[in-house]
Amino acid sequence: MSELLTRLTTIVGSDGVLASPDELLVYECDGYVVEKKQPDVVVFPTTTKQVVEIVRLCNELNVPFVPRGAGTSLAGGCLPVGGGVMISLTRMKRILEINLRDRYAVVEPGLVNAHLTQALKGTGYHYAPDPSSQGACTIGGNFATNSGGPHTLKYGVTVNHVLGVEVVMPDATVVQLGGPTEDVPGYDLTGLFVGSEGTLGICTKMIVRLTRDPAAYRTMLGVFETVDDATQAISAIIGAGIVPAALEMMDQGIVQALEEAFHFGFPLDAGAVLLIEVDGLEVAVDEEAQKIIALCTEAKAREVRQANTPKERQLLWKCRKQAFGAIGRLSPSYCTQDGVVPRTKLPGILRFIIDVAQRYQLKIVNVFHAGDGNIHPILLFDERDADQVQRVLEASDEILNRCIDLGGSVTGEHGIGVEKISFMNRLFSPADLAVMQSIRDCFNPDGRCSPGKMLPTAAGCGNEHIPRATPGKRAMA
Amino acid sequence: MSVAEFVPATQTELARWMAENAAAARQKLLPVGGRTSLHFGFSAESDCQIDSRELTRVVDYPARDLTITVEAGMRIEELQRLLVAERQQLPVDIAQPVRATIGGAIACNASGPRRHGSGTLRDYLIGCSAIDAQGSLFKSGGRVVKNVAGYDLCKLLIGSRGTLAVITQVTLKVKPLPEAAGWWWLTFDTFAEMENVLERLLTSAARPMALEMLDVPAAKLVATESRLPLPTDCPVLAILVEGTSREVAWQLDVLRKETVPFGVQQIEQLLDQDARTLTAALTEFQVPTDEPLTFQANLRPSRCWEFAELANRLDVAVQCHAGNGVIIGQFPEAAASRDQALTLLQPLQQFASAHTGNLQILHCDPEWQDDLPMCGQPEPAWGIMQQLKRQLDPQGLLSPGRFIDRVPISA
Ligand SMILES: Cc1cc2nc3c(=O)[nH]c(=O)nc-3n(C[C@H](O)[C@H](O)[C@H](O)COP(=O)(O)OP(=O)(O)OC[C@H]3O[C@@H](n4cnc5c(N)ncnc54)[C@H](O)[C@@H]3O)c2cc1C
Numbered sequence: 001m002s003e004l005l006t007r008l009t010t011i012v013g014s015d016g017v018l019a020s021p022d023e024l025l026v027y028e029c030d031g032y033v034v035e036k037k038q039p040d041v042v043v044f045p046t047t048t049k050q051v052v053e054i055v056r057l058c059n060e061l062n063v064p065f066v067p068r069g070a071g072t073s074l075a076g077g078c079l080p081v082g083g084g085v086m087i088s089l090t091r092m093k094r095i096l097e098i099n100l101r102d103r104y105a106v107v108e109p110g111l112v113n114a115h116l117t118q119a120l121k122g123t124g125y126h127y128a129p130d131p132s133s134q135g136a137c138t139i140g141g142n143f144a145t146n147s148g149g150p151h152t153l154k155y156g157v158t159v160n161h162v163l164g165v166e167v168v169m170p171d172a173t174v175v176q177l178g179g180p181t182e183d184v185p186g187y188d189l190t191g192l193f194v195g196s197e198g199t200l201g202i203c204t205k206m207i208v209r210l211t212r213d214p215a216a217y218r219t220m221l222g223v224f225e226t227v228d229d230a231t232q233a234i235s236a237i238i239g240a241g242i243v244p245a246a247l248e249m250m251d252q253g254i255v256q257a258l259e260e261a262f263h264f265g266f267p268l269d270a271g272a273v274l275l276i277e278v279d280g281l282e283v284a285v286d287e288e289a290q291k292i293i294a295l296c297t298e299a300k301a302r303e304v305r306q307a308n309t310p311k312e313r314q315l316l317w318k319c320r321k322q323a324f325g326a327i328g329r330l331s332p333s334y335c336t337q338d339g340v341v342p343r344t345k346l347p348g349i350l351r352f353i354i355d356v357a358q359r360y361q362l363k364i365v366n367v368f369h370a371g372d373g374n375i376h377p378i379l380l381f382d383e384r385d386a387d388q389v390q391r392v393l394e395a396s397d398e399i400l401n402r403c404i405d406l407g408g409s410v411t412g413e414h415g416i417g418v419e420k421i422s423f424m425n426r427l428f429s430p431a432d433l434a435v436m437q438s439i440r441d442c443f444n445p446d447g448r449c450s451p452g453k454m455l456p457t458a459a460g461c462g463n464e465h466i467p468r469a470t471p472g473k474r475a476m477a
Numbered sequence: 478m479s480v481a482e483f484v485p486a487t488q489t490e491l492a493r494w495m496a497e498n499a500a501a502a503r504q505k506l507l508p509v510g511g512r513t514s515l516h517f518g519f520s521a522e523s524d525c526q527i528d529s530r531e532l533t534r535v536v537d538y539p540a541r542d543l544t545i546t547v548e549a550g551m552r553i554e555e556l557q558r559l560l561v562a563e564r565q566q567l568p569v570d571i572a573q574p575v576r577a578t579i580g581g582a583i584a585c586n587a588s589g590p591r592r593h594g595s596g597t598l599r600d601y602l603i604g605c606s607a608i609d610a611q612g613s614l615f616k617s618g619g620r621v622v623k624n625v626a627g628y629d630l631c632k633l634l635i636g637s638r639g640t641l642a643v644i645t646q647v648t649l650k651v652k653p654l655p656e657a658a659g660w661w662w663l664t665f666d667t668f669a670e671m672e673n674v675l676e677r678l679l680t681s682a683a684r685p686m687a688l689e690m691l692d693v694p695a696a697k698l699v700a701t702e703s704r705l706p707l708p709t710d711c712p713v714l715a716i717l718v719e720g721t722s723r724e725v726a727w728q729l730d731v732l733r734k735e736t737v738p739f740g741v742q743q744i745e746q747l748l749d750q751d752a753r754t755l756t757a758a759l760t761e762f763q764v765p766t767d768e769p770l771t772f773q774a775n776l777r778p779s780r781c782w783e784f785a786e787l788a789n790r791l792d793v794a795v796q797c798h799a800g801n802g803v804i805i806g807q808f809p810e811a812a813a814s815r816d817q818a819l820t821l822l823q824p825l826q827q828f829a830s831a832h833t834g835n836l837q838i839l840h841c842d843p844e845w846q847d848d849l850p851m852c853g854q855p856e857p858a859w860g861i862m863q864q865l866k867r868q869l870d871p872q873g874l875l876s877p878g879r880f881i882d883r884v885p886i887s888a
Pocket of ligand 1: 068133137138139203414
């Protein structure tokens with residue numbers, strides 16, 4: 001056994017280390033399956049102290065390390081560029097405190113998102129960020145990617161709900177950022193660290209804000225002949241100054257797969273459906289729902305159905321959140337994109353996606369957070385067909401480049417990871433990137449913590465130069 | 478005090494000027510907006526002030542996208558006026574809106590009563606441009622409401638008090654303007670009774686936008702400022718609701734039923750213009766007029782009532798944003814000397830520290846600054862914050878001595 005392995009075993013015990021190639025197979029990629037690379041070893045610490053010792057050891061032996069939660073990242077955030085140690089936080093999953101009076105919970109990073117909300121059932125409170133992957137993804141992964149979800153339209157993304165974090169810094173020191181109180185004196189490093197994709201340190205504890213449950217919901221399904229009509233309705237709703245709790249779009253391809261999986265009774269011939277939820281006071285939700293129905297009808301909706309019972313509502317949301325799962329019925333592999341456009345530009349970008357699909361002869365289906373302008377075109381392909389893979393990459397690039405041209409971004413919630421690194425030069429100027437690099441150099445000067453992520457570092461330090469196993473995609477100049 | 482002044486016409490002009498400064502003169506620079514908060518915390522030592530008064534353009538306002546991009550020198554009142562024309566708002570209460578600029582408000586992380594219901598500037602700033610000490614103009618975020626590309630430097634600049642970069646342009650997410658608003662102004666015999674009400678309201682059928690707890694001196698200050706005939710002999714809990722007229726009426730009714738059993742003494746309802754007047758008075762509370770010292774404490778919400786009770790005994794006026802645990806305090810005029818101020822400060826600071834909170838000074842006689850814990854008791858992350866300050870401003874040119882470069886670091 002190598003020194004690394006022996007000493008890691010001393011830190012976490014033999015059942016906390018994986019190093020045989022077949023065991024490592026699972027860890028060669030996350031939800032972004034286009035690029036793969038095995039770590040040398042995966043460790044499963046159970047305490048902050050163990051994380052500290054692991055990081056200290058990696059520094060001593062000069063090996064890179066990368067944190068991993070559930071591995072549902074869709075941007076290759078967990079890819080162990082340069083190999084090294086993968087630190088899996090999944091065994092640090094306790095809820096340490098729930099304080100309803102002060103509206104916060106203290107949790108470990110490996111806690112599955114949905115488990116916190118389950119633990120809060122019946123209290124009148126919940127944890128608001130609800131990524132569609134919430135049944136699997138960890139709160140620590142959400143912290144690192146600043147995850148959103150359907151209800152973040154009204155309630156905000158992860159950063160709006162994190163009060164403080166404990167972080168093991170790349171030099172193995174432990175710091176507490178923020179705390180259970182708001183406005184702790186000093187810079188808002190909590191805000192900076194949320195969304196830093198594991199490149200500034202490893203989160204070992206989080207203090208998150210709890211949100212009051214809404215008093216009432218109205219959940220609707222707007223059925224449209226065409227994608228165009230549906231996106232016009234979205235623009236009309238937001239433009240009218242209505243902010244629903246959630247506003248999600250699913251196109252025909254997705255609806256057909258969902259119907260096959262869940263038999264909800266979705267109209268199979270509709271071009272697109274909108275899942276719209278308003279929440280608030282019982283005295284207000286009907287009025288708001290009526291306004292939305294009127295706007296949808298004006299935008300040529302074929303019909304707007306209302307979920308009549310909590311059970312129907314639950315089923316609708318289950319369908320939405322398992323939409324990705326249903327894609328397995330359509331294709332062996334898929335690549336989910338994560339562009340953002342100003343909401344009024346949705347009709348244009350959706351038309352563009354249809355055009356791209358035709359030009360590249362690909363099937364692209366859409367299920368996304370429409371109210372935020374956050375699109376998720378899903379490109380279907382077969383991993384074994386190299387030509388298809390190439391077309392998927394090129395088509396994705398075209399779509400994301402168009403998002404930039406429309407004044408948007410290439411990622412609304414999944415992160416840059418390794419996947420979109422080459423777009424950073426298009427989104428940001430050298431000056432912008434220099435400041436970001438300077439921040440990374442300040443906290444992660446050797447670049448050993450999650451190398452090769454987020455910043456297209458040209459010059460810089462050591463590990464950031466490690467070439468990736470498979471070249472990713474490229475932004476257009 | 479005569480310091481030089483530079484008034485850039487554009488952000489590019491400013492970037493060039495700052496780059497030249499970093500290369501040659503190395504003057505110490507203090508970015509200023511409406512000059513409402515220059516003594517917020519330590520005063521900076523500076524050779525030259527960078528005044529944003531010419532940076533007031535609207536860069537882009539696609540109202541149907543619910544976002545707006547403006548230059549940092551735009552006054553808050555002007556910004557809100559533009560938004561109201563489209564029936565929209567930035568739902569953050571910022572004091573002295575006629576003078577205060579959006580850039581300054583961001584640099585000081587200004588907030589007010591409605592932070593309970595609608596959050597703070599960190600929930601609305603989605604993109605910004607700024608210039609670092611070397612004169613490099615950089616941006617972060619963008620103009621779309623959801624975006625996770627790159628580090629979120631906006632968060633870093635909020636509350637940075639001009640010490641990391643000069644904010645030149647900002648993009649904000651905005652919200653629809655509510656149709657109506659209404660306040661309850663409730664008085665109680667004891668602070669403990671107010672805590673019982675707050676606990677009850679945790680599961681209220683209503684959704685309050687603001688929960689303001691005032692001790693008697695604070696209630697008097699607010700009543701005077703607002704010129705509203707409000708009872709001020711006892712501690713006060715003021716509760717704001719917003720929404721359609723129907724929602725407001727319904728919530729006020731529910732709240733009355735929910736709170737009255739807990740020992741409410743007097744009860745006043747404020748609607749329409751009166752409600753707006755009270756919101757404004759509660760927002761202006763933090764502005765020092767004759768008070769010798771203004772502070773801000775951060776506590777867990779459940780500790781507000783004990784802190785307010787303590788302050789009341791000391792004749793210190795405190796306004797607790799009781800839903801958030803953020804407390805503003807004004808010392809009585811009687812605390813005229815540094816020693817008197819220290820004596821008053823000590824028990825308050827001790828209480829905050831003993832309850833996982835802190836207390837920082839927003840304003841006091843500049844002569845006292847060296848002897849008072851202006852930024853509060855050392856926080857564990859101050860060490861790496863200093864490291865970051867040195868990294869981004871190695872020559873110490875931006876607002877030196879104003880914040881993190883002047884605080885003690887605990888071992
Ligand atoms: C079906 C499906 C649906 C999805 N829907 C959504 C959605 O609606 N909204 C959304 O935002 N995302 C969505 N995602 C993407 C993904 O689930 C999120 O990015 C999630 O936050 C990742 O959590 P994780 O625990 O799987 O993290 P991982 O994938 O394990 O890691 C993600 C990143 O975080 C870093 N990281 C993990 N843990 C830590 C830690 N403790 N400290 C520091 N860094 C850490 C990793 O290094 C990596 O860079 C979806 C993914 C799938 C597969």
